[in-house]
Amino acid sequence: MQRIGVFVCHCGTNIAATVDVKAVAEALKSEPGVVFSTDYQYMCSQAGQDIIKNAIAEHKLTGIVVCSCSPRMHENTFRKTAAAAGLNSYMVEIANIREQCSWVHKDMPTGTEKAIILGKAAVAKVSLNAPLTPGESPVTKRALVIGGGIAGIQTALDIADAGFPVDIVETKPTIGGKMAQLDKTFPTLDCAACILTPKMVEVAQNENIRIFSYSEVTDIKGFVGNFDVTIKRRARYVKEDLCTGCGACTEKCPQKKVPNEFNLGMDNRRAIYIPFAQAVPKVATIDPNYCTMLKTGKCGVCSKVCTAGAIDYQAKDEFVEEKYGAIVAATGFNPISMDKFDEFAYSQSPDVVTSLEFERLMNAAGPTAGTLLRPSDHEHPHTIVFVQCVGSRCSSCAEKGKEYCSKICCMYTAKHAMLTRDKYPDTDVYVFYIDVRTPGKAFDEFYRRAVEDYGVHYIKGMVGKVVPEGKKLKVQASDLLANKQLHIDADLVVLAAAIEPDKSARPLATMLTASMDTNDFFTEAHPKLRPVESPTAGVFLSGTCQGPKDIPETVSQAGAAASKVIGLLSKDKLTGNPCVAHSDENMCNGCSTCANVCPYGAITYQDKEFRMPDRTTKMRRIAVVNEAVCQGCGCCTVACMSGAMDLKGFMNKQIMAEVDAICK
Amino acid sequence: MLNKTERQKEQILRSSGVNPLKCMRCGKCSGTCPSYDEMEYHPHQFVYMVETGDIETLMKSDSIYKCLSCFACVDRCPRGVEPAKLVEAVRLMAIRQKDANHLTPNDIPALLDDETPQQLLMSAMRKYSK
Amino acid sequence: MQVNEFKPLIVAFCCNWCSYAGADLAGNNRLNYPAEVKIVRVPCSCRVNPMFILRAFQKGADGVILCGCHPGDCHYTSGNYYTRRRMALLFSMLDYLGIEKERTRVEWVSAAEGAKFAATMNDFVEKVISLGENKRLEDLRCKK
Amino acid sequence: MKVSYFPGCTLRTKAKDLDFYARKCAEILGVELCEIENWQCCGAAFVSAKDEVASKLSSVRALAAARDAEQPLVTVCSACHNVIKQTNHAMQTDAEFAAKANLYMSQDKEPTEAYNGETTVYHYLELLRDVVGFDKLKEAVKNPLTGKKIAAYYGCMLLRPGKVLGFDDPENPTIIENFIRALGAEPVIYSYRNECCGSYAVLEDAEAAKKKSNKVSENAADNGAEMIVTACPLCKYNLEKSGSSIPVVYFTELLATALGVKEDTDAE
């Protein structure tokens, strides 16, 4: 018979305001096996934990129930407490009387009654608990960073600096990501390339870092410390080790009409190309959709001009398999499509551009070589209208926009407006805003400078319609403070499009079994306390794949993710989860049904000799669970007809006992 | 007991099915409204004035007859507030009062020409009288 | 008039990773739902054996709801896909036996959907109240 | 294929062409338009107020009649399309409204079974796109309108509220443009195609209505259109009355010309 102690937490008034904690402690005293029951202000505090420790010693407790907040909050705390008092840490059960009781019910009698029932269920369960010991598994001391933007770059550099090997997988031919496309950065106005490209070079030169550019992750198996990852290296038709990046091929390639994605299609590149001058790796790539040689077998100009002999038209996709101890998602963002916002005439006029396109129009390496010209006629725009929150904070229609604030638009629009006025003082610049959000170091000062020093017209209101008419864009908008409808003849309209997670994030999350929110941002293990970890062990989050962020935030989060990875990789062994499946060999039929449903391949079979009651022996096929591989989902336990397969910590009997206690 | 303002607001909200609290005051409705210049109170003001219960003022304003029910504000509102439905609810409240029809059959002949489609008369009667 | 209000007994099996966290979020956001709902934590919805559901009914539950991660988001990759098949077949069988189909439900609730959790529970409890007491599956001797 | 057909008041009077050619072309395209018996005017404007029931009953009756005939309901006039689709949506989604409407209907002389939004409503253009198919339509064209630059005028009632009507993307519609292409002509894209012509205000404020119509026709003409095509008698009336510099025709007339069932091919 177990000797159970019950500890009811007040959580200040969080619980005690709606649950009569004393009554709960009192009621649970009479449950079978309970030998001690008490309540305390804050069970998780040192003093509270001491009460538990003392009670374990004094009453020789074999199991404890803590009625408190969610086990997701403090189960580990109390397990450690139990262990410190010499009790197996799995002899602890939590009754969640805060999140699932006091916080969701209004009156004291209801709350108290439910808390008692939840307590009884926990007592019933702990009565059937058995001490569990976690197994151990080794750690592969290598990290994988998925995404080679500023987030991935920073994470990889920090991990590599700590002495661990890191691989970066980037889908584009070069690392650099969105930051490489930016002109200047707010609020300091440093040139993005000037601060990013040295880091890219550092990555290329770091011996601990390998770059798999033009590659993607196609399969992930395993678990924390032991991931098996398959990386597809797409055929780039240029041998990376031979190409010197001289660029001769990209000048001679006769196929000149390929939309240049680096400049968002606002100019053209060749079929063989290096995305931009500072690309890393600085290696040419052949675009198979446009290369005449690959499509028709006729041409071969690049091969002829390549003195290094790097061109390989026969190249095939290659698959690399590698083991990793930790994986960092750094898949980044994209501006949303403007298709559904044609009231702004994005599809009707080339002079309606997104902010990222504007960034390229301002950039010295952009399609206009840094002179701000209208895409339609290459004339200087004299009136520019910036529209904020296009698709951000938009809750009316999920396929149209995003409900969240994209966070970076207010600041980059201020930057664009300011830079425009700085370079071209003869230009009228209007910014239509709903709110200007500038919570960041030196951010509001920056925005105020745009208004006060650079004379940008900030108008509280929204553009309702843009009508291209002749060379002009007729902008119809509201000025809420003047209570007027404005009609502005603009030359260029810039839309601050909402940002969304890259489309590759969703399939990646599925491969990682990492959870995502409704917007396809990765979910963090805890929104405040574990912001760079995924709830899936061994998976870490860096940059905008977790939520909208500017560059300083991304870099600091990238560093934080790196430090978590370093912490994991510096361990030699990981303690596993002892709540794993276990098959009772006497009951097992060896039918293989359990192995059919196991997502981890943790179940194997062996023939074992059994002694029969009549002293004969019999060979039987039985299931064996690999405890290091089993993650404890319990799917096999339901597939098992005879009930031979059970899940430690969540045994059939325990769950039934909980159900019984609730239904009593 | 609700006072008159609260009663009116309650009725407008129920009849329109609109929740003005969803408004984030961006003004896109007024930015897009084709009848803006004809209106004394503009779509975003309708939303705010209903929220604050200032319905009597709206009922007395000619603005309620200037709305074209083109629903541009409804479709373009980022928050799904549907200002046009508020305008309509206020207009209905106004014309449902005794002898408050904005248009009566007697007014019509003077407004017609040879080509006037039935549709116009029908919709005008629907919109302006009870 | 004295109304004898029927308080149903609802057992909610919630997977640890999504739905239990969703229930916690409902708590964090103070979203009310009836206290008749009692949550049993399981690692994954696929841990829920049909026997648990029948046992709950046997012991007097008036409704049983099973909540898991959305299909495709299972922490264990595929657990909820199996749940979906198992429960589709089980519920269809219970319906075939004449058990009111509104007494059983599967709902996918993510860790981000505290509001959905509360709304689901409110709706489910309301449906079960409209059905009244579970008479068809209960064991009379188990109920006081 | 047989469909229930709701012509609407204006198509019986001022917009006979819209109706006449719709019927003729449907025949050629293998669609039988079965006019609903004793249909009543839809009211020409959908009153969005939830507590306005009686004025929506004519639409509900038409919808129920189509349901009983097990046919989709087709309209040609964009106002009827707007009113009937919105009413159908209300019947599907607003239980309180549906209950009230059904209660009224149960008092009818020959009451039908309660209606709960079972009928599919098509605008004639949707019928061409989704049922006939623009590919098929293209094959049926006898006199392609090659070289003609035509501006599609949607106005508001075909498109909005977008979520309810589900007709096309309200900001960037393509259906009439594709229709124009199927007939062999060239569509002109212009910004005002989905803006209001102001016609509801004709009786209230003729000047204001005229201003709005002019913007539409001018914008179309500025973009090189030789002709405006519309599905709405009210839009046509207003655009013409306001002095559009280019002709305004019904889409069915255009269709009839292309299919060779209209003698007067010179639509200008």
Added chain:
Amino acid sequence: MQEIKREDLIAKAAQLLADGTVDRVIGWKKGEFDYDVTPAVFTTKEELENEFVWNDFCGANFSKYIKKEAEKSESKVMAFLKPCDTYSFNQLLTEYKFDREKVYVVGVPCNGMLDDSKIKESASGISSVTEENGKVVVDTLYDGKITLERADVLAERCANCKSKKHAAYDELLGTEGEVLDSKRFDEVEKLEKMTPDERFAFWQNELSRCIRCNACRNICPACTCEKCVFDNPASGVENKAISDSFEEKMFHIIRAFHVVGRCTDCGECSRVCPQNIPLHLLNRKFIKDINGFYGEYQAGAEVGSRAPIVDYTKEDLEPSEAVERGEENA
């Protein structure tokens, strides 16, 4: 009337015993009455000639006996399998229940077996049952000869036979049949069309008669667990007899659920039920649902196939839709 004669079966068995292919034969032998035929193991020609029976009452499915016999020794055992038996045979192989090499299967065509309880409805004091000109002739103690139409006394599962084709054999006697387009789901559909109240009343009436004799479980070829979950003290549902009013429902629902995707619809459960509970209607509901929800699947049609309950697609229907679909059919 069966196509193959008793003598031919004995000759085949005797030949296999004689040439050493097998050392045991699983066949049928007469019990107390003509209609009471039980499985038996024969080791000599003499035993066969004396006791072997092959008639219209040889419905027993040998699959479960095969498992037992195959475990006993290293040598081969021979079994006569009717088409429906071969599905159970394959299903057991899928679950690694015995070694295929230890069994020699002789396929026997089957013309359908008779249901003694149906005969007993028309005749009491039966002394013998024979067949004359395609009709069933019953000799009774009190009423003399009674002649019955074969179709009227055919076992339900044979009237709705799903297949005359063998899914497995080493050797086939007679001619091979076809997989049939049976009407076996008609009865399920009839139930589905009832109101929930009617369905509940129907099953309440049927299941409340259960005496928990476990005959269904013991005969069921899918119930070949080392130890049944209902005998497993760790399962939380252990009980050998009905302990309360709910248990029989729980037992039958769980039993049917445990054989989902594994039940070949052999009908043995209903055949052996002393209370004549139509247990096959539970299994068939699951089979029908599986076919409807996830595509046609016949357990035991091939060895090693993956049952739908241990499989999934990302687009599977939701449990709520499953129940709705059931309603649409109704």
